[in-house]
Amino acid sequence: MFNQIKDFAKEWEEELKLTEKVMEALTDESLSREVVFGRRTLGDIAWHLVLSPHYMTGLGLVFDGPEGGNQVPESASVIAKEYAKVSHALLDAVVTQWDNDKLLESQDMMGQSWKNGATLRFTVMHQAHHRGQMTVLMRQAGLRIPEVYGQTYDSWIDAGMEPLK
Numbered sequence: 001m002f003n004q005i006k007d008f009a010k011e012w013e014e015e016l017k018l019t020e021k022v023m024e025a026l027t028d029e030s031l032s033r034e035v036v037f038g039r040r041t042l043g044d045i046a047w048h049l050v051l052s053p054h055y056m057t058g059l060g061l062v063f064d065g066p067e068g069g070n071q072v073p074e075s076a077s078v079i080a081k082e083y084a085k086v087s088h089a090l091l092d093a094v095v096t097q098w099d100n101d102k103l104l105e106s107q108d109m110m111g112q113s114w115k116n117g118a119t120l121r122f123t124v125m126h127q128a129h130h131r132g133q134m135t136v137l138m139r140q141a142g143l144r145i146p147e148v149y150g151q152t153y154d155s156w157i158d159a160g161m162e163p164l165k
């Protein structure tokens, strides 16, 4: 739950930078990597993270959604570009259209009454959850994964150290 717009802004800005790094590490070929046969792909999950900030327009925030709507692009660079746009647009919308009082107002979310500050917290956590799914699929696809909350196998090797198990 966020009680202050500035707290959300600071955290979302940090989180969107981490997500941008992950998005920028995607390749076109990697997008078809599936969680299990016939289920969501890496591209589906990445695009879900592009679409999800825009769900906040259902709570009255006004900003543009990604180009292409629900259709997952075949280009990793398009996904990364659209993510950067929409994640910054959400940030701008919250900072310019809501105030601290607005965070305490409740609205319907998935059939429940949630304070707007709680919905923003969910948005941050939801992104971290799917970003974690992405990095596993990216590793399985043979990609180098950027550091998110700490060092990766590759950065330990680069540092001349024994990677942690």
Ligand code: NI
Pocket: 048, 126, 130
């Ligand atoms: Ni989701």
